[in-house]
Amino acid sequence: MAGTTALPLQEFIASLDNTCLPKILQVCSGVYFQGSIYELSGSEVCFSTGDLIKVTSIELQSVCCEDISKNEKFELPINHTGLFKVVPEDMPYSTIEEMMSLRPVGLESCLPFTFTNRSKMTLDNFTLGAGKTLTVLSIKSSEGEEDQVRCSVQGEQGASAEVCIPLNFRGEFHEYENKEDFTLQEIMSSPCLRCRKFRFTKTTKCDQPLVLSPIYQVQAIMNLRKNILKFPSSLEVDVVDVTDVCTDVNFVTPLSLTEVLSQPDESFPSVVEILEGPGSRSLFKCYWVPEMNKSQQLIFHRKGNTPMVLVSSLKGRKAQQYFMVSQHYGGRFRRRPREFNSVYELHVALTQAPGLRVSVTRNCEEVEEEGLPALSVGDQLEVISCKRVELPCEGTEGQKQSVEALFCQRLQEMDDDDDDDDEEEEADFKRENHREEIFLPLYMQGHFVEVLTDNKKYRLRDLGKQFKLPLDVKVVGRDTELEPDPLVGFPCLRIEGAMMEPTIQASFVHRPDHCFEIPTQWLSMSVSFTKDPLPWPNQEPPTCHLDTVTEVTDTFIYEFRKKGNSDEAPPPRPPKRNLSSSTLPKKTSKPSKKGQPKADKQKQRSDKSTPTKEMGDLNLNSKKRPPAPPPPAMLGDEPPPVIPRKQSGAEVTTGKAKPNTYVRLEDSKRTASLSDIAADVDSDHDYEIVDETLSAMMKKAQENVLFY
Numbered sequence: 001m002a003g004t005t006a007l008p009l010q011e012f013i014a015s016l017d018n019t020c021l022p023k024i025l026q027v028c029s030g031v032y033f034q035g036s037i038y039e040l041s042g043s044e045v046c047f048s049t050g051d052l053i054k055v056t057s058i059e060l061q062s063v064c065c066e067d068i069s070k071n072e073k074f075e076l077p078i079n080h081t082g083l084f085k086v087v088p089e090d091m092p093y094s095t096i097e098e099m100m101s102l103r104p105v106g107l108e109s110c111l112p113f114t115f116t117n118r119s120k121m122t123l124d125n126f127t128l129g130a131g132k133t134l135t136v137l138s139i140k141s142s143e144g145e146e147d148q149v150r151c152s153v154q155g156e157q158g159a160s161a162e163v164c165i166p167l168n169f170r171g172e173f174h175e176y177e178n179k180e181d182f183t184l185q186e187i188m189s190s191p192c193l194r195c196r197k198f199r200f201t202k203t204t205k206c207d208q209p210l211v212l213s214p215i216y217q218v219q220a221i222m223n224l225r226k227n228i229l230k231f232p233s234s235l236e237v238d239v240v241d242v243t244d245v246c247t248d249v250n251f252v253t254p255l256s257l258t259e260v261l262s263q264p265d266e267s268f269p270s271v272v273e274i275l276e277g278p279g280s281r282s283l284f285k286c287y288w289v290p291e292m293n294k295s296q297q298l299i300f301h302r303k304g305n306t307p308m309v310l311v312s313s314l315k316g317r318k319a320q321q322y323f324m325v326s327q328h329y330g331g332r333f334r335r336r337p338r339e340f341n342s343v344y345e346l347h348v349a350l351t352q353a354p355g356l357r358v359s360v361t362r363n364c365e366e367v368e369e370e371g372l373p374a375l376s377v378g379d380q381l382e383v384i385s386c387k388r389v390e391l392p393c394e395g396t397e398g399q400k401q402s403v404e405a406l407f408c409q410r411l412q413e414m415d416d417d418d419d420d421d422d423e424e425e426e427a428d429f430k431r432e433n434h435r436e437e438i439f440l441p442l443y444m445q446g447h448f449v450e451v452l453t454d455n456k457k458y459r460l461r462d463l464g465k466q467f468k469l470p471l472d473v474k475v476v477g478r479d480t481e482l483e484p485d486p487l488v489g490f491p492c493l494r495i496e497g498a499m500m501e502p503t504i505q506a507s508f509v510h511r512p513d514h515c516f517e518i519p520t521q522w523l524s525m526s527v528s529f530t531k532d533p534l535p536w537p538n539q540e541p542p543t544c545h546l547d548t549v550t551e552v553t554d555t556f557i558y559e560f561r562k563k564g565n566s567d568e569a570p571p572p573r574p575p576k577r578n579l580s581s582s583t584l585p586k587k588t589s590k591p592s593k594k595g596q597p598k599a600d601k602q603k604q605r606s607d608k609s610t611p612t613k614e615m616g617d618l619n620l621n622s623k624k625r626p627p628a629p630p631p632p633a634m635l636g637d638e639p640p641p642v643i644p645r646k647q648s649g650a651e652v653t654t655g656k657a658k659p660n661t662y663v664r665l666e667d668s669k670r671t672a673s674l675s676d677i678a679a680d681v682d683s684d685h686d687y688e689i690v691d692e693t694l695s696a697m698m699k700k701a702q703e704n705v706l707f708y
Contacts, residue, residue: 005240006028006029006238006239006240007238007239007240008236008237008238008239009025009233009234009235009236009237009238009239010213010215010233010234010235012025012239012241013055013058013216013218013233014194014213014214014216014233016055016058017058018057018058021055021056021057021058022054022055022056022243023054023055023241023243024052024053024054024055024241024242024243024246024249025052025053025054025055025239025240025241025242026050026051026052026053026239026240026242026246027047027048027049027050027051027053027237027238027239028049028238028239028240029049029237029238047235047237051222051224052222052223052242052246052249053220053221053222053229053239054220054221054222054223054251055218055219055220056219056220056221056254057218057219058216058217058218058219058233059216059217059219060078060188060214060215060216061078061215061216061217061232062075062076062077062078062214062215063075063076063077063078063080063184063187063188063212063213063214063215064212064213064214064215064234065210065211065212066210066211066212066213067208067209067210068208068209068210068211069208069209070208075215076184078184078185078188079184079185080183080184081183082183082184082200082201082202083181083182083183083200083201083202084181084182084183084184084187084198084199084200084201084210084212085177085178085180085181085182085198085199085200085201086175086177086178086180086182086193086196086197086198087177087196087197087198087199087209088174088175088176088177089175089196089197092118092172092173092174093172093173093174093175094170094171094172094173095167095168095169095170095171095173096115096149096165096166096167096168096169096173097167097168099115099173099175100113100136100139100149100167101192112135112136112137112152112178113135113136113178114133114134114135114136114176114178115133115134115136115173115174115175115176116131116132116133116134116173116174116176117130117131117132117134117171117172117173118130118131118171118172118173118174119171119172121165121169121171123163123164123165123169126163128153128163132153132154133153133154133176134151134152134153134163134165135151135152135153136149136150136151137150137151137152137162138150139167140164146166146167146168147166147167148164148165148166148167149164149165149167150162150163150164151163151164151165181201182198184212187212188212188214194212194213194214197209197210197211198210198212214233215232215233215234216232216233217230217231217232217233218230218231218232218233221251221252221253221254222251223249223250223251223252225252226252226273226275226295226528227275227276227294228254228275228276228526252275252528253528253529254275254276254526254527254528255526255527255528255529256524256525256526257504257518257520257523257524257525257527258520258521260272260300260303260504260520260527261303261502261504261520263303263529265302265303267529268300268301268302268303269299269300269301269302269534269541270299270300270529270530270534271297271298271299271509271529271530271532271533271534271535272297272298272299272300272527272528272529272530273295273296273297273298273527273528273530274292274293274294274295274296274297274298274525274526274527275294275526275527275528276294276525276526277292277293277294277296277525278292278523278524278525279524282523282553283522283523283552283553283555283556283559284522284523284550284551284552284553284556285551285552285553286516286547286550286551288508288516291508292525296508297508297509297530297532298506298507298508298509298527299506299507299508299509299512299534299535300504300505300506301505301506301507301515301541301544302504302505303502303503303504303505304502304503304505305500305501305502305503306326306327306328306500306501306502306503306517307326307327307461307464307498307499307500307501308324308325308326308327308498308499308500308501308519309324309325309327309460309464309469309495309496309497309498309499310322310323310324310325310495310496310497310498310499310557310560311323311324311325311487311493311494311495311496312493312494312496312557313490313492313493313494314490314491314492314493314494321551322551322552322553322554322556322557323486323487323549323550323551323552324501324519324549324550324551324552325460325487325548325549325550326517326546326548326549327460327461327464328546328548329460329479329487329548329549330459330479330480330481330548331460331475331477331478331479331485331487331488332457332458332459332475332476332477333457333458333459333460333463333473333474333475333476334455334456334457334458334473334474334476335452335454335456335458335467335471335472335473336452336472336473336474336492337449337450337451337452337472338449338450338470338472339361339447339448339449339450340358340446340447340448340449340450341445341446341447342444342445342446343405343406343440343441343442343443343444343445343446344442344443346358346383346406346440346448347386347406347442350383350385350386350406352468352469352470353467353468356382356383356450357380357381357382357383357450357451358380358381358383358448358449358450358451359378359379359380359381359448359449359450359451360375360376360377360378360379360380360381360446360447360448361377361447361448361449362377362446362447363375363376363377364444364445364446369391370391370441371389371391371403371405371439371441372441372444373438373439373440375446379410380410380411380451381408381409381410381411381438381440381448382408382409382411382435383406383407383408384406384407384408384409385406385407386404386405386406386407386442387404387405387406387407387439388402388403388404388405389402389403389405389439389441390402391403403441403442403443404441404442405439405440405441405442406439406440406442407437407439408437408438408439408440409435409436409437409438410435410436410437410438411435450472457476457477458473463495464498469495469496469497469498470494470495470496470497471494471495472492472493472494472495473492473493473494473495474490474491474492474493475487475488475490475493479548479549481545481546481548482547482548482549485549486549486551487549497560501517501519501520501521501522502519502520502521503517503518503519503520504517504518504520505517505518505544505546506518507544509535510535512534512535512536512541512542512544513542513543513544513545514544514545514547515544515545515546515547516546516547516550517546517547517548517550522556522559
């Protein structure tokens with residue numbers, strides 16, 4: 001390695017990109033450890049002279065800004081939004097080509113570019129005096145001729161002219177401060193700009209010239225260690241590039257699970273060692289994730305793509321659970337009716353699978369102005385399509401409103417009210433159905449349950465072929481290879497979605513026949529292939545039992561749905577009412593049930609559902625009170641008129657009159673008890689004596705009332 005130039009790590013890494021990696025570096029001298037490695041990666045590693053480092057990737061993290069005049073440094077993130085201007089160099093350039101070589105390449109703001117000449121320039125028959133300012137407009141390239149720059153020069157009286165100058169024209173040229181601005185991303189992406197000095201366009205922290213240096217996060221491995229190193233490129237370490245002379249050095253090659261999938265099929269089965277585990281916050285709730293620790297060995301049996309479904313339990317008293325289930329699952333399912341809590345949910349289900357039939361599980365009163373029909377418990381609806389209908393009510397501007405609604409047919413058996421029909425006709429009526437067309441606005445709230453006639457048992461793979469998701473099912477036959485089967489015992493499971501997952505079938509070395517599938521895109525870890533022998537003799541692998549059900553966390557569900565980019569529109573709002581109208585929405589009764597005349601039902605319902613205001617008016621205005629007694633001056637000697645007594649039927653056989661309510665009491669002498677007055681039917685006064693027979697009947701009635 002004699003004659004190899006040592007460079008600071010910062011300078012060497014800045015000259016690299018990911019296309020030329022990996023590179024093998026040897027540590028020469030410098031400050032090997034200052035705590036940065038501990039802070040960034042947590043690995044207890046320090047560099048010593050002679051160590052070999054294999055750089056596998058670099059990532060730009062920030063930019064170091066150094067104020068040379070004050071010898072101060074500070075860092076800015078790479079996404080810093082501030083702009084910078086190039087500080088012109090004081091040194092002169094001998095040719096225009098030398099000056100143009102320091103311009104950024106590939107940036108739209110490269111031209112125009114302004115410079116000045118300090119010496120007189122003679123071009124053919126055209127002479128430019130010293131001190132002129134020239135602006136490069138474009139570069140002219142002609143085949144077989146020398147490249148030239150087309151420049152604009154300002155005259156003495158404001159006139160401008162154009163002149164073409166060869167790139168190799170010699171003279172004394174100086175840069176002129178230009179108006180172009182650059183971001184940190186643009187500066188770091190151009191090798192020509194990185195070697196220039198800059199200042200802030202708008203002075204915020206420093207108005208002095210700054211030297212900008214990129215700071216990378218370096219990912220590397222060492223020949224004597226198995227763990228992955230991550231350290232900043234700003235460490236004060238001098239290194240030498242020894243890639244060409246260290247081809248035979250054995251480095252542990254860390255592979256991510258995605259990189260394992262790119263390995264040839266001949267690499268499996270193989271024993272691998274975990275270099276970096278998945279961490280404590282995993283997306284899976286299974287027994288094998290906590291055992292995947294650093295230095296743990298696994299057996300990778302095979303790789304491939306596995307069809308999987310996402311299954312969830314319904315919300316209830318217990319916490320909701322989610323599972324990833326492989327289509328190799330051996331249990332049996334039976335379909336379960338889905339429940340819907342709004343018409344919009346019916347609309348979504350109809351778009352996924354036509355031919356939906358539901359039954360109403362909660363009564364819904366009719367609101368004619370808003371287009372809400374009446375629904376009764378037990379009504380069966382066949383959902384046909386989605387249409388736009390016009391409401392009878394007017395909107396805020398007095399115009400008719402139209403809303404989207406589900407066109408449904410209500411399946412209702414015909415009523416059989418005639419008792420004289422014979423049995424054959426009655427059976428015909430029961431078998432005959434008539435259909436009533438109704439419209440359910442999408443904003444309508446309702447409670448429905450799916451009507452299913454299918455009682456067949458399905459495998460998981462058959463469900464995916466015959467039905468569209470989501471689908472409600474129940475496990476009616478457990479998978480005999482699972483001990484225990486985690487899907488058994490749920491009253492209802494919902495298959496929410498299906499996906500094709502790249503997986504690795506793996507097992508632990510101490511249990512090589514108990515396999516599980518690792519979804520590679522949902523688990524982050526690094527492994528390395530080892531040369532250890534497989535734990536079975538004579539190249540005869542054991543019969544593997546595969547875990548086909550893996551419980552996942554709520555975070556997995558969130559990431560899964562976010563990855564799907566589901567931008568479903570929210571349910572529509574109810575129509576706006578015309579507030580100027582004083583009429584309230586009219587609610588009508590629910591449709592009549594079988595076996596009861598509709599007119600009688602509506603009459604009974606209207607009696608039970610009298611509005612509160614009408615009840616108040618009835619109590620205050622409509623109730624007939626007895627007339628008040630006349631004043632004493634108007635009372636003569638004649639007795640008051642007799643009020644006719646109402647007969648209650650056959651039970652009342654006596655002709656006794658009801659006692660008068662108002663009796664004139666002149667003095668206490670004329671007051672007499674009811675027992676002393678004989679009953680007289682022809683008398684003008686309607687007094688009544690309670691005889692023994694009537695008294696016994698009243699006593700018996702009281703006893704019966706008290707008994708009940």
